[in-house]
Amino acid sequence: MTKKISVIAWNENVHEQEMQVVRDIYPQGIHGCLAGLLNEEKDILAETATLQEPEHGLSQSRLDNCDVLLWWGHAAHAQVSDEVVARVxxxxxxxxxxxxxxxGHFSKIFRRMMGTSCALQWxxxxxxxxxxxxxxxxPIAKGIPAHFILENEEMYGEPFVVPEANETVFMGWFAGGNVFRSGLVYNRGAGRIFYFQPGHETHPTYHQPVIRKVLVNAVRYVAPRHSSAAWKNVEDAPNGAPIIPIPGYVHKTEQGLR
Amino acid sequence: MTKKISVIAWNENVHEQEMQVVRDIYPQGIHGCLAGLLNEEKDILAETATLQEPEHGLSQSRLDNCDVLLWWGHAAHAQVSDEVVARVxxxxxxxxxxxxxxxGHFSKIFRRMMGTSCALQWxxxxxxxxxxxxxxxxPIAKGIPAHFILENEEMYGEPFVVPEANETVFMGWFAGGNVFRSGLVYNRGAGRIFYFQPGHETHPTYHQPVIRKVLVNAVRYVAPRHSSAAWKNVEDAPNGAPIIPIPGYVHKTEQGLR
Amino acid sequence: MTKKISVIAWNENVHEQEMQVVRDIYPQGIHGCLAGLLNEEKDILAETATLQEPEHGLSQSRLDNCDVLLWWGHAAHAQVSDEVVARVxxxxxxxxxxxxxxxGHFSKIFRRMMGTSCALQWxxxxxxxxxxxxxxxxPIAKGIPAHFILENEEMYGEPFVVPEANETVFMGWFAGGNVFRSGLVYNRGAGRIFYFQPGHETHPTYHQPVIRKVLVNAVRYVAPRHSSAAWKNVEDAPNGAPIIPIPGYVHKTEQGLR
Amino acid sequence: MTKKISVIAWNENVHEQEMQVVRDIYPQGIHGCLAGLLNEEKDILAETATLQEPEHGLSQSRLDNCDVLLWWGHAAHAQVSDEVVARVxxxxxxxxxxxxxxxGHFSKIFRRMMGTSCALQWxxxxxxxxxxxxxxxxPIAKGIPAHFILENEEMYGEPFVVPEANETVFMGWFAGGNVFRSGLVYNRGAGRIFYFQPGHETHPTYHQPVIRKVLVNAVRYVAPRHSSAAWKNVEDAPNGAPIIPIPGYVHKTEQGLR
Known part of the structure; x- marks a missing residue:
């Protein structure tokens, strides 16, 4: 039996505490909704984590066993600990x-991985x-129509201050005259990142079948094909021995980070 | 008269204090050597800054008037203040x-702009x-031969943990069997970044005419064509008014960062 | 005195012969309009060329002295000779x-340089x-506002079948609900390519000041900084001599293309 | 039961006819060797095709059922029919x-998909x-060591005249002092392309276990995840109906390619 894709749906879980309208739409929280829709798939096993849990629910051991992390945040980006961000x-x-x-475009983790401000109009x-x-x-567009409509969304508009994407999958049109790069894929180290614009907390976006299908496709696409630690030493800078002999050179033992 | 390109050559200036061999090669420091070679050009005006100066010599007003910043660091990356890094x-x-x-591949500023570890072999x-x-x-290869040789350099080898470059200009071959992407261009926001691998402190690399020409070319290439603040509000997320009227919508005043 | 940027504004010049409305908007043809607006700049010297001229006005010697070529075509893509396309x-x-x-998105030359169909909706x-x-x-956005409006344009919509761009400069929103990547930069060999979507023949698009400014900026941006033949042998595959001696290897004379 | 990945290993099959040394290394031809190593995998079904067959063995129906095509050519690039190239x-x-x-870097199909000369040193x-x-x-590096050695290969060296890759997987070092981007991934339309440098006909490269593993990984990576015709109309330019009503506009019937 093939191992399922292990997913954590993370949510800051703040609007759910403060706004009845959000609770009405997402009685289990946005995190609960996301994990629920993913768990309808046979090849995915999704759990949740929130800001309020110890270590925001993202302990090292939990992350070490995670294949794909979903991130929803808005009001409490600053409350996410730098240590957890470094871990992710x-x-x-x-x-x-x-x-x-x-x-989540303004989350610490996304800004860190992009190296840009990730600013936009809204x-x-x-x-x-x-x-x-x-x-x-x-692959993220599998089964998705040529276009689809969200009757009510928050406008996110260009300029979106991100690097050029590795892959542009979706673009958004808004009634008020704005455009946006709505679905972007980035490769960073051995990891894949997918940014997806829809999902304002006061609209039932994650209940839309087409949005749910995009999320399922995206989980499968960014899931690691090797293992979730294919590049275990990605932050190390080893003192490399020569492959071709260099006369007179004596290789010292590994010195770790210089 | 056209305004000159305003450059700051920044150096942590640590090896120069501690190692006679470095002082012998760079009596004015690596920063002094870099500024000196750039000031041989009519269209460039270069000054220096070092770690030891107040604010590392990189006050807001100085940076505001800077078109191109060169960065050399090695032993003291951790001593660079986060506030100055955020400013740069x-x-x-x-x-x-x-x-x-x-x-400088392991400097705080480069790692921040790349969003990756920037690790490598050495x-x-x-x-x-x-x-x-x-x-x-x-443009950075203007006047540079098809290949050139550095008789003695520190080896830097792949894997180099950086995003795919916008432009690959140079690649390096090392006698011991390693290869490296030695000259890479990245666009981030309105800015251009050039990473250039040669320049170990115990070798007279920055005295080589071909290396000096690359640096001059690079300054001209990454210098802003508009102004050095072409995208002044690149970190703002404005509440954007509709371009096309939306019935019933009343635009609130700007609320700044959400 | 600095040498001016040498430009050829090429146009198939077919609609101008057949449609009064186009002649009314562009009495000198689209090519004449484009060359005219560029010649208002001190650093640009623009001439025209059309499909009907011998070799479509693009002889080898003329192209050899050209820094930037503008291309407008629509009804007669198939009539452009393959030999001239190979030359460009x-x-x-x-x-x-x-x-x-x-x-021009469907021109032979653009399709050849992209390696894709360059299809779109319209x-x-x-x-x-x-x-x-x-x-x-x-640089192409210098002096261009955050957004600008064309009251009447032909809709061009996604999916636009092109590779991911090196630089995305503009994106378009259409009243009928479509979006488009309207201004894209590609690097190919030593050359830069800018695709710019506006310009339907029955609308006075190239008379709009903002459009004219984009074109002037674009000419300056894609103009070669070395020379227009910086990579003269870009199609050659030389038999390269070793840089590092290989015992027993005798280098044969250059054999050209294998 | 999951459908196997349907592969065609194409070879011009010329050196095999002319050189005993090649026949000795590849008694079944390079195509036979490639198909053979792929058929050792349970999820792959590989067949062969050669230049000498009618339509070079690449009829429309065969290609329509092909998930991944491997291409080895050298001496006979010019003999490949343009019609077959357009089909591929x-x-x-x-x-x-x-x-x-x-x-194959100089094949018609690779040059067409890249939009560049694909020249290199050799x-x-x-x-x-x-x-x-x-x-x-x-994914293409799954199970591949940090580096591996080929004792004898033809040197391929930079500059390699291709666009910046979407993903750089391998780089090569040669004893004579050259470097090369040896494993590159490109996205074009819905298709993925992998270029892999090793494989000179007079060396037993495709018998090396590590090379075989790269090829198997690559087949799995570039195999389509939807279907091999996920973007069936990728060359069409449809006359698109408005999504948002445009007053007074009457949509004409589809007009196909303009």
Whole structure:
């Protein structure tokens, strides 16, 4: 039997505490909704983690056994501990997949992995969004139509301050005149990162079948094919012995980080 | 009269204090050597800055007037203040050019802008390096031969844990059997970054005419064409008004970072 | 005195012969309009060429002296000779800049340089387009506002079947619900290519000041910084002598293309 | 039961006819060797095709059922019919994987998909090559050591005139002082392309276990995850109906390629 893809759906879980409208849409929290939809798939085993848990639910051992981490945050980015961020960052470089959702664009982890501000324009006008599938042959677009409509979403608009993506999968159109690169794939070390724009907390976005299918596809796509620690020493700088002999050179023992 | 390109050559300036061999090669320090070679050009005005100065010589006002920053560091990466790193990072996103030299691959600023560990293999064997010009038509390769040789360099070898480059300009061959992506260009926000591998402190690398020419070319290439603050608000996330009217929507005043 | 940037504005010049509305907008032809607006700049010297001229006005000697070629075509792509296309292709790899306009997306030369079909969706509905500046710090965006509006343009929509761009400068929003990557930069060999979407023949697009400014910026950006033949032998595969001696190896004379 | 990956190993099959040394190494031809090693895997079903067969063994129906095509050519690139090349090109854009081996860098199909000359330096000196795994976490590097050695290979050296790769997996070091980007991944349309440098006809390269493992990994990596025709209409330019109503606009019937 093939091992299932091990997923953690992380959520800051703040709006759920403070806003009835969010509780109404996501009675189990956004994290619960995400884990639930993923657990409908036979090849995925998803659990949840939230800001409020010890170590935000992201202990080293839990992350070491995680293949794909989903990240939803908005109001409490600053409360995420730098130590946990460093841990997630290292795991992504080692091969763990990372899916950053909606307002997670401003999370510490996404900003760190991008090396840019990840700024964008935004507007809460409950306006219509049309999402276009830019690459219909991409694994994340499997079964997704040429375009689909979200009747009410928060507008996210360009300029989106991120590096050029490795793969552009979706682009968004907003009724108020804005455009956005809505689905982007990045390779960083051995890890793959997928940013996906929809998912404002006051709209039932993650209940839309097409959105759910994108998330399932994305989990499968960013899941590591080797192992989730394919590049275990990705932060080491070894003192490398010569492959071709160098006359007179005596190799010293490994000195670790210089 | 055209304004000159305003450059700061930054150096941690530690080996120069501790090792006679480095002082013999670089009596003015590596920073002094770099500024000196750039000041031989009519269109460049270079000054120096070092770790030991207040704010490491990189006050906000000085950075605000800087077009291109060169960075040489090795033994003292950890001593660079996070506040100064954040300042340099913001200026790069705004449009300031950044040239990271040799062991600067492990500097806080380069790691931050890359979003990866920037790890690599290394070996101090005074071995021969052959550097190949991968893109002879690139502006940084202007006047540079198809290949050139450094008789003694520290080996830097793959895997080099960086994102795929926007432009690969040079690649290095080492006698001991290693290869390296030696000259890479990255775009981040409005800024351009050039990483250039040669420059171990115990070898007279920055006295080589071909290396000096690469540095001059690189300064001209990463220098901003608009202004060094072409994207002044690159870290802001404005609440954007609709371009196309949305019935019933009343735009609130700017709320800054959410 | 600095040498001016030598530009050829190429146009198939077919709609101008057949449609009064196009003649009314562009009495000198689209090529005449493009050359005219570029010649308002002190550092640019632009001439025209059309399909109907011998060798389509693109003789080897003319191309050899050209820094930047603009390409407008639509109805007569198939009539462009393969020999001329091969000539332009070689010159781009050598370092000549290429700016492909609007329906030029389906030209032989653009398809050849992209390696993809360059297909897209389209609609002639005279609808409003909002163009967003995705990278306000890019040289092609110098002096261009955060967004600008074309009251009537042909819709070009995703999916646009091109490789991921080296630099994304503009993105377009259309009233009918479509989005498009409207301004893209590609590096190919020593040459730079800029694709720019606006410019349907029945709209006065190239009379818009903001569009004209983009074109001027683009000419300056894709113009070669070395020379227009910086990589003269970009199609050769030389039999390379060893840099490091190989015992027993006798290098034969150059054998050219294998 | 999961469907196997359907592979065609294509070879021009010319050296095998002309050189005893090649027949000695590859009694079944290079194509036979490639198909044989792939057929050792339970999830792959490989067949062969050669230049000499009708339509070079690449009829439309055969290609329509092919998931991954391997391409080995050298002496007879010019004899490959343009019609077959166009057929392969379309299938790659639709989603079929393509693996281009060694001297296939100069094949019509690779040059067409790259949009560049694909030139490089070469030398037949039977020299040692060290291949470095640049991205140990990449699926194509699964089970491949940090570096491996080929005692005798033809030298292929930079500059390699190709676009920047989507993913750099391997880089090569040659005893004579050259370096090369030896394993590169490109996305084109819905298809993935892997170029892999080793494989000179007079060396038993494809008998090396590590090389065989790379090829197996590569087949799995470039194999389509949807279907091999995930983007069936990748060359069409449809007249797109508005998603958002445009007052007064009457949509005409589809007009196909303009």
């Amino acid at each position: 960052y290292e795991r992504v470089l080692q091969g763990m997949g990372l899916i950053v959702l909606h307002s 507007r809460e006008a409950d306006e219509k969004e049309v999402i276009w599938t830019v690459n219909p042959g991409h | 990072y913001e200026r790069v996103l705004q449009g300031m050019g950044l040239i990271v030299l040799h062991s 070996r101090e064997a005074d071995e021969k390096e052959v550097i190949w010009t991968v893109n002879p038509g690139h | 292709y070689e010159r781009v790899l050598q370092g000549m800049g290429l700016i492909v306009l609007h329906s 609609r002639e509905a005279d609808e409003k387009e909002v163009i967003w500046t995705v990278n306000p710090g890019h | 090109y379309e299938r790659v854009l639709q989603g079929m994987g393509l693996i281009v081996l060694h001297s 030398r037949e000196a039977d020299e040692k090559e060290v291949i470095w795994t640049v991205n140990p976490g990449h």
